[in-house]
Amino acid sequence: MGTEVSVYLWSDDSESGRAALEAVFQEAERIDRLMSTYKDDSEISEINRKAATAPLLVGDELYELIRRSLEISVLTEGAFDITYESVGQHFDFRDRQRPDDATIALELENIDYRYLRMDDDARTVNFAQEGVRINLGGIAKGYVVERGIEIIRDSGLSNAIVTAGGDSRLLGDKRGRPWMVGIRDPREDGKVAISVPLADEAVSTSGDYERFFDEDGIRYHHIIQPSTGISAKSVHSATVFGPDAVTTDALSTSVFVMGVDKGLRMIAGLPDYESIVIDAEGRVFFSSGLEQPAVPPSE
Numbered sequence: 001m002g003t004e005v006s007v008y009l010w011s012d013d014s015e016s017g018r019a020a021l022e023a024v025f026q027e028a029e030r031i032d033r034l035m036s037t038y039k040d041d042s043e044i045s046e047i048n049r050k051a052a053t054a055p056l057l058v059g060d061e062l063y064e065l066i067r068r069s070l071e072i073s074v075l076t077e078g079a080f081d082i083t084y085e086s087v088g089q090h091f092d093f094r095d096r097q098r099p100d101d102a103t104i105a106l107e108l109e110n111i112d113y114r115y116l117r118m119d120d121d122a123r124t125v126n127f128a129q130e131g132v133r134i135n136l137g138g139i140a141k142g143y144v145v146e147r148g149i150e151i152i153r154d155s156g157l158s159n160a161i162v163t164a165g166g167d168s169r170l171l172g173d174k175r176g177r178p179w180m181v182g183i184r185d186p187r188e189d190g191k192v193a194i195s196v197p198l199a200d201e202a203v204s205t206s207g208d209y210e211r212f213f214d215e216d217g218i219r220y221h222h223i224i225q226p227s228t229g230i231s232a233k234s235v236h237s238a239t240v241f242g243p244d245a246v247t248t249d250a251l252s253t254s255v256f257v258m259g260v261d262k263g264l265r266m267i268a269g270l271p272d273y274e275s276i277v278i279d280a281e282g283r284v285f286f287s288s289g290l291e292q293p294a295v296p297p298s299e
């Protein structure tokens, strides 16, 4: 999926620590082979080729992740929508390629999560029409991170951090102290805007600085507003914290698309999840659960 995976862990035994690292990287490669649209022989590419013709039997892992994606689409009123790929496939950020207006107008007709028909008994996926494409780039890295932490935990270890792109999951703390997770300044490379102490939690950031090119003062980047078919504009980064990395991954992309007001209102309805958003003016917004208490601490 074109992303770097990193793992930190503590082990009393260097041999088994190294084995756990290796197992996590192999798992990441396995998931990439299933879910990368860059690979013609991945299962997701097969779905994109065939699912409009007839219902297609899909493996359990991919099936479940597509299910989760649809749940998030309902929750976010379509801000998160894996059929964004219908237009997304026409972008190439490395080669500074973007679809022209006619292509966007045409492909907008193929963006709607309701075009995905799933049969839970038959485990099939069927596209309602020709031209629909899906891409799990907004949720699959969270899945890699969850699976990585599971492997490390199963190896008997209890302090680790697994990161894939903008998604991390922390297992335990940093040996007695919280991990300090930095949210980067969206416009200054290498500068941290805010540091947050965290333990035993997942955290995902979506930003417009990961994959992009600038043209005539407009930034074209990888997070697409499904309603317009072009890059979402209102914020520079959205971070979501919570118990599960698959969810924080999808929700950080969602909050990015929804913007400050709508995004934070949606997060306020999810007791286990919090968010920090940096808008297009560089202002920082916190979800209600993170706001400072109004009462000064008593001496």
Ligand code: ADP
Binding pocket: 079, 080, 081, 082, 084, 135, 136, 137, 138, 139, 141, 164, 165, 166, 167, 205, 206, 207, 210, 222, 223, 224, 225, 226, 249, 250, 252, 253, 257
């Ligand atoms: P990162 O890849 O930097 O961790 P995100 O988690 O926000 O960032 O994922 C961005 C990816 O999500 C894009 O590269 C694309 O594959 C996918 N995506 C873009 N727009 C949407 C959308 N509206 N709904 C679901 N997925 C999207």
Ligand code: MG
Binding pocket: 138, 139, 204, 205, 206, 248, 249, 250, 251, 252, 253
């Ligand atoms: Mg995401």
